[in-house]
Amino acid sequence: MTIMPPRKHGDASDGMVGGRLTRFEGSLKLTGAATYALEYPIDNLAHAALVQSTIAAGRVVSVDVTRALASPGVLMVLTPEDDLGLRVSADWQGNRPEDKPYHPLPREVQFNGQSIAAVIAESREQATEAAKLVVVTYEETSPVMSIDDPAAGEGKLMDNLTIGWGDAEAALAASPVRIESEYSTPREYHCAMEPHGLTAKWDGDELTIWEPSQWSHGMARMYAEWFAMDYEKVRIISPYIGGGFGSKGQPLAYGAVAVAAARKLGRPVQLAVTRPQNFTSYGGRAATRQTIALGASEDGVLQAIVHRGRTETSVYMDYPEQTGAATPILYKVENFSSQSRVVPVNTVTPGALRGPGKNPSAYGIESAMEELAYKLDMDPLELRLKNYADHDYQSGKPWSTRMLREALTQGAAAFGWEKRSQQPRSMRDGKTLIGWGIGCGTFPVIRAPSEAMIRVLANGRVEVVSGSIDMGQGTYTILAQTAAEALGVPVSQVDVLLGDSRMPGSSIAGGSMLAGSITGAVHKAAIAARDELIGLALNETGSPFRDTGANTLSLVGGRIEASRGGGPSLSLQELMQALGRDELEIRRNTLAENAQTPDDQKQAWTTMSKVQGPTSGDLSMHSWAAHFVEVRIDEDFGTIRVSRMVSAFDCGRLYNPKLVESQWKGGIIMGIGQALLEEGVVDPRNGRTINSNMADYLVPTNADIPDIEVISVGVPDLDASTLGGKGVGEVGIVGVAPAIANAVFHATGKRIRDLPITLEKLM
Amino acid sequence: MTRTIHLNLDINGKGYDLDVEPRVTLLDALRDHLVLTGTKKGCDQGQCGACTCHVDGRRVLSCLTLAAQVEGRQVETIEGLSGADGTLHAVQAAFLEQDAFQCGYCTPGQIMSAVACIREGHAGSDAEIREYMSGNLCRCGAYNSIVAAVRQAAQAVVPATKEMADA
Numbered sequence: 001m002t003i004m005p006p007r008k009h010g011d012a013s014d015g016m017v018g019g020r021l022t023r024f025e026g027s028l029k030l031t032g033a034a035t036y037a038l039e040y041p042i043d044n045l046a047h048a049a050l051v052q053s054t055i056a057a058g059r060v061v062s063v064d065v066t067r068a069l070a071s072p073g074v075l076m077v078l079t080p081e082d083d084l085g086l087r088v089s090a091d092w093q094g095n096r097p098e099d100k101p102y103h104p105l106p107r108e109v110q111f112n113g114q115s116i117a118a119v120i121a122e123s124r125e126q127a128t129e130a131a132k133l134v135v136v137t138y139e140e141t142s143p144v145m146s147i148d149d150p151a152a153g154e155g156k157l158m159d160n161l162t163i164g165w166g167d168a169e170a171a172l173a174a175s176p177v178r179i180e181s182e183y184s185t186p187r188e189y190h191c192a193m194e195p196h197g198l199t200a201k202w203d204g205d206e207l208t209i210w211e212p213s214q215w216s217h218g219m220a221r222m223y224a225e226w227f228a229m230d231y232e233k234v235r236i237i238s239p240y241i242g243g244g245f246g247s248k249g250q251p252l253a254y255g256a257v258a259v260a261a262a263r264k265l266g267r268p269v270q271l272a273v274t275r276p277q278n279f280t281s282y283g284g285r286a287a288t289r290q291t292i293a294l295g296a297s298e299d300g301v302l303q304a305i306v307h308r309g310r311t312e313t314s315v316y317m318d319y320p321e322q323t324g325a326a327t328p329i330l331y332k333v334e335n336f337s338s339q340s341r342v343v344p345v346n347t348v349t350p351g352a353l354r355g356p357g358k359n360p361s362a363y364g365i366e367s368a369m370e371e372l373a374y375k376l377d378m379d380p381l382e383l384r385l386k387n388y389a390d391h392d393y394q395s396g397k398p399w400s401t402r403m404l405r406e407a408l409t410q411g412a413a414a415f416g417w418e419k420r421s422q423q424p425r426s427m428r429d430g431k432t433l434i435g436w437g438i439g440c441g442t443f444p445v446i447r448a449p450s451e452a453m454i455r456v457l458a459n460g461r462v463e464v465v466s467g468s469i470d471m472g473q474g475t476y477t478i479l480a481q482t483a484a485e486a487l488g489v490p491v492s493q494v495d496v497l498l499g500d501s502r503m504p505g506s507s508i509a510g511g512s513m514l515a516g517s518i519t520g521a522v523h524k525a526a527i528a529a530r531d532e533l534i535g536l537a538l539n540e541t542g543s544p545f546r547d548t549g550a551n552t553l554s555l556v557g558g559r560i561e562a563s564r565g566g567g568p569s570l571s572l573q574e575l576m577q578a579l580g581r582d583e584l585e586i587r588r589n590t591l592a593e594n595a596q597t598p599d600d601q602k603q604a605w606t607t608m609s610k611v612q613g614p615t616s617g618d619l620s621m622h623s624w625a626a627h628f629v630e631v632r633i634d635e636d637f638g639t640i641r642v643s644r645m646v647s648a649f650d651c652g653r654l655y656n657p658k659l660v661e662s663q664w665k666g667g668i669i670m671g672i673g674q675a676l677l678e679e680g681v682v683d684p685r686n687g688r689t690i691n692s693n694m695a696d697y698l699v700p701t702n703a704d705i706p707d708i709e710v711i712s713v714g715v716p717d718l719d720a721s722t723l724g725g726k727g728v729g730e731v732g733i734v735g736v737a738p739a740i741a742n743a744v745f746h747a748t749g750k751r752i753r754d755l756p757i758t759l760e761k762l763m
Numbered sequence: 764m765t766r767t768i769h770l771n772l773d774i775n776g777k778g779y780d781l782d783v784e785p786r787v788t789l790l791d792a793l794r795d796h797l798v799l800t801g802t803k804k805g806c807d808q809g810q811c812g813a814c815t816c817h818v819d820g821r822r823v824l825s826c827l828t829l830a831a832q833v834e835g836r837q838v839e840t841i842e843g844l845s846g847a848d849g850t851l852h853a854v855q856a857a858f859l860e861q862d863a864f865q866c867g868y869c870t871p872g873q874i875m876s877a878v879a880c881i882r883e884g885h886a887g888s889d890a891e892i893r894e895y896m897s898g899n900l901c902r903c904g905a906y907n908s909i910v911a912a913v914r915q916a917a918q919a920v921v922p923a924t925k926e927m928a929d930a
Contacts, residue, residue: 022859029867030855032801032841036868039800124795125786193805193813193868193902242803242868243902275806472865472903662862662905669904694810694900701897705906707889 015491017481017519017723020658024477024496025240025470034240037210038197038272045199046075048258048271049127051117051134052280053109056346056687057143057315060107060116064135068119071133073126076265078118079134080107084260089225092218092250094607102226104256109138110315111346112687113280118257120269143346145687147287147312155310155343158320163328163394166335171304175295179371182291183364184754185737187312187680187689189284190353191699194242195275196252196282200259201268206233207259213238213499214249215508216467220501221606222251223259231602239499241471245670246352248471249510252282279692284680286311286321286350288360292368295335300376302387304335307364313342314349321350322357326442326734327365328394329622331387336394346687352510354670355730358443359737363755366439366738371751379422380438380742381412392620400621400720403650404440406713407626411648414711415628424749433633434643435747441625441735443727444614445516445720448507449604451589452521454483454529458582460558460573462489464496464526467605468506468518472666473729474659475514481656482519482723486526488555489572504587505605512623512727513611517590519655520722525588530555532586533575542578544568590722621720623731624650627668627739633747638759642672642740646709651731653716653724660728664710667732673700674733675740679756770834774799775843785831789823790814792830793840801841801871805900812899815872816840822879841871844878853919854878857912865903873899877913886917 014021028034053060063079078084086104090096105116117134121127144151172178198211207227213219216236224231241248258271273281288311295304309323324338353359373380388405391398412418420436421427427434455463464483470476476496484491497503507517534553537545537560545553545560545568554563561569570578589596591604604610614621630644647668654660677698681690691697716724737755744762745751752761767782774797781796790807793799793816802825805813809827816825817839844852851859854877864870876899880886885895892913893906901909 023862023864025867026859026864027849027851027855029864029870030851030858030874031845031849032799032871034867035800036803039794041798123784124791125784191902193811193866193900194803195805241866242805243866245902272804275808275810472867474865658862662865662903662908665907666865666904669906670902693808694806695808699900699902700904700906701900702906702909703893703897705893705904708907 015481016485017655018653019481019656021477021481021491021656023474023659024480036194036240036242037212037238038199038270040199040210042199042201042268044267046120046122046265046267046269047124047127048118048120048261048269049131050115050254050273050277051119051131052277053112053114053116055109055138055140056112056145058109058138058140060109061137061139063117067133068130071126071130073122074119074130075122076120076261077134078105078257078261080105080116086226086256086260087228089222092608094603094609102256104253111280111348113348113689115253115257115281118261120261120265124272143687144344145684146345146682147289147310147343149345152343152345155341156318158340158342161320161322161324161340162338163324164337168304168306168335168337171335172293172295172306175303176298177296177375178293179368179375180291180293181368181371181753182289183367185288185360185363186755187284187287188353188674188678189279189680189697190245190247191694191697192243192245192247195273195278197272198255198258199268199270200262202263205229208235208237209259210237211255212241212244212248214241214244214469214471214510216469216499216501217505217605218249218508218607219251226256227259231606234501236501237499238469241469244471245354246356246510247282249508254281275694276692279689280348283348283350285353286313286319288321288323290323290364292364294368294372296372296376300378300383300386302331302333305333307338309340310343312345312347312350314347315344317349318342319349319351321360323361323364325357326361329389329392329442330365330440332389333393354667355443355734358734362439362441362735363737366735367741367753370437370742370745377422381408381417384408384438384440392615395615395620397615397618397620400619401650401652401715401717402624403713403715404624404626407624407648407650410711410713411626411628411646414709415646417628424746431635433635433747435631435633435743435745437629437739437742437746439627439735439737439739439742441627441731443512443623443731443734445621445623445726446511446513446614447612448513448517449589449591449610450506450517450521451504451587451605452518452525453504453585453587454525456529456533456572456576456584458576460493460571460576462487462494464494464522465503466498466506466518466522467501467503468514469499469509471509473509473515473663474656475518477659478515478519478655479522482522483526486523487530489558493558505601512729512731515655515728516721516725520590521588523722524590525586528588529584529586532584533560536579537575540579542580544570544578619719621717621726623726623728625731625735627735629739629743631740631743631747633744633762638762640676640744640757640759643706645706646711648711648713649731650714651728652714652720652726654712654714655723655725657712661710663728664732665708667730668708668736669700669705671733671736672705672740674755675737676756768831770830772830772833772838773836774838775840783830787830788826789816789828789830789833790825793825799840799842803868803871805869812876813869813872815875815899817875817879822876841874844874854912854916857916861908861912861915863905863908863912865905869899869901873901873909877916880913881917881920886913889914
């Protein structure tokens with residue numbers, strides 16, 4: 001892969017960490033030359049099309065494949081009758097359940113839209129057409145349609161999510177000012193622009209999979225376990241990913257089907273999941289319900305928070321969307337209680353979607369805080385500052401860095417908050433009601449080890465090699481900057497190779513942990529490579545530095561020379577020539593020194609077992625945000641426009657502010673969609689997702705989005721990561737929806753407690 | 764359906780011969796038969812804009828266009844936009860400078876729409892750009908930068924076009 005050097009803009013610091021370098025792989029994406037998973041030409045390719053269930057619960061009695069098999073070009077039809085010979089894989093922590101078969105095309109139907117058959121044909125068109133001819137006979141049982149179905153019940157209490165300190169119930173009862181409300185969010189979907197899919201190709205007992213992946217090593221491990229093969233024999237290739245947002249971190253049933261079909265057929269197989277099928281091939285964010293009660297003194301000091309959450313899960317796995325995740329850490333509170341339940345319904349198991357847990361959690365507590373502010377007749381900004389948490393009241397630990405006060409005050413200043421009038425419906429422009437609201441956000445610093453390789457080539461170019469991925473966050477760019485700075489070469493001399501499970505291991509691109517993790521490994525490898533180059537230059541025969549008497553050298557701007565000046569000055573190419581070397585290869589990881597066995601390494605790159613949470617040390621570490629929103633609402637029609645936004649963030653040091661600003665805005669925009677547009681609608685008759693396409697499941701368009709101002713108030717946090725950054729990718733969305741809900745209340749005097757806030761709810 | 768038809772397509776000024784089933788869309792013909800994979804499939808239902816190409820200079824959704832429909836017409840895709848020497852088109856350069864993309868998957872469609880949006884004369888104000896770029900979804904949320912890039916490119920392109928017209 002050749003990386004075209006990007007055009008540079010701005011000053012010379014662009015190539016350094018913290019510089020505003022344009023996107024490193026930009027030209028490839030802008031010219032159509034970047035290759036996404038289904039874009040590799042492969043000879044003799046067959047195409048698979050999925051058949052999904054049309055009932056929500058029951059059993060496949062029979063599948064009539066006669067007509068499909070007779071259809072032109074059809075090579076094979078797979079149904080629950082076929083034993084594909086797979087075994088269940090270990091979970092994300094690496095825990096292997098008892099050895100059981102895994103049926104990606106199951107006989108038991110657990111939700112509407114579950115894959116139950118696949119047609120493989122010579123062309124995509126033939127497979128798609130023949131899939132319509134597969135006739136499935138079911139024996140239906142009685143499904144639970146959604147969390148609102150009376151049959152759903154109260155769900156199961158998740159003991160591990162029960163949090164409490166002080167005596168919240170008593171403190172609440174004793175509080176002179178109280179509010180209590182229920183907040184609801186619907187099913188929400190990732191809708192990455194690149195639909196899921198893969199191409200699978202077997203060469204003897206070796207398997208190559210081209211599939212968009214947020215975690216090449218973890219996915220290779222899970223595929224290997226399904227197919228009972230050596231992990232080393234599975235290769236995932238994923239250099240470009242058309243968005244993931246949490247949906248592309250693990251292999252899914254359709255992947256198992258494609259790989260099994262390729263093995264059975266002895267031909268490479270491509271399976272493109274259609275856009276509607278994407279809505280049920282993996283889970284989006286669970287529907288949530290939470291009740292929050294706040295107690296405060298008459299002067300607005302929080303006395304107690306009582307939180308009860310319920311979230312949808314599937315009938316086959318308990319996946320909690322943690323609505324109590326942000327509740328305990330945003331404010332100073334001495335009495336706290338939170339409980340969470342999962343409610344099994346006939347849906348695909350929900351999954352992680354940008355800011356999992358924190359996002360709906362912040363929607364609850366940040367809406368409740370403004371309800372309290374209005375009850376107290378206090379400025380919501382003042383209430384937040386008054387109850388500022390001086391430390392983490394949940395863990396009892398001090399913050400590593402927490403510039404949330406600065407985010408609130410600087411955000412307020414940039415927004416012009418002081419011009420706000422307190423009363424709802426008190427600001428207007430003709431027939432347009434204007435409202436202002438605040439929402440705070442947070443996301444934990446999650447740390448994980450990674451590995452990286454630096455290769456210095458004979459031509460003087462430097463390669464950074466990592467199996468980590470770039471789905472748009474900017475991994476290519478910040479790794480080029482990290483290596484260039486640590487090594488002392490211009491960024492234009494660096495190439496970055498990513499997205500291949502054969503490359504050095506890395507953490508998942510999820511939980512906002514990748515940047516902090518992988519820059520640490522690249523920094524370490526680049527420093528080691530620089531030291532190695534200098535050592536060789538001082539000591540090797542053939543090096544012009546050997547007899548200069550210099551005891552150290554410097555590598556600056558791509559040239560190696562005596563630190564004190566004078567004497568020879570060589571480019572890396574000249575040095576490699578003088579040393580007679582074709583290549584210098586340095587590999588380093590950030591695992592503990594006593595955890596370097598091959599098993600330790602495999603565990604680190606393919607499971608979550610070495611991942612550390614935000615309070616695993618002596619400190620509590622998180623990113624923080626404060627969003628300020630203006631909405632304009634047509635008084636007659638109830639149409640809502642977000643007309644202005646200012647968001648201030650503490651994400652520590654920013655490795656590339658240009659790219660960070662883009663990612664923050666992306667999160668904010670997804671938050672605007674969540675607040676005003678996005679809602680998976682379930683058909684109460686059959687549990688089907690009705691709006692399973694991009695015209696009916698509304699995501700924000702360009703015309704929905706105003707100019708958004710983002711501000712960084714962070715300071716380097718060297719406890720959080722080697723280079724001082726905290727997570728950037730997810731915190732952007734957290735707190736946006738409540739800020740908008742709060743602004744809508746300020747504009748209209750009407751509190752909408754179930755998302756999305758659509759015009760009929762304002763009528 | 765097994766019958767194939769022979770097509771000769773003019774894509775980016777080059778002739779391509781291909782034999783495809785009549786039901787093959789322009790999008791699938793480009794991606795699966797001609798290895799012109801710069802045009803993206805986001806929904807295959809005409810909803811997202813990722814597959815936007817130009818046919819006779821106008822933007823079309825290639826997922827809703829049959830390959831057979833464009834025979835005898837001029838198709839332009841993202842691969843045809845930059846110069847033969849790799850020089851980026853003004854719109855591409857503005858997208859890079861403004862960071863108007865993240866994952867890059869909607870980007871070719873955004874750029875093809877942006878080129879047409881400017882040519883149509885619909886880049887006169889930010890509000891107009893937003894409106895005329897709203898057929899192209901971007902889930903990474905690069906909208907602010909897309910507007911800035913289109914504005915910047917329009918300023919670069921329009922005087923150049925005017926100069927040509929004047930000459």
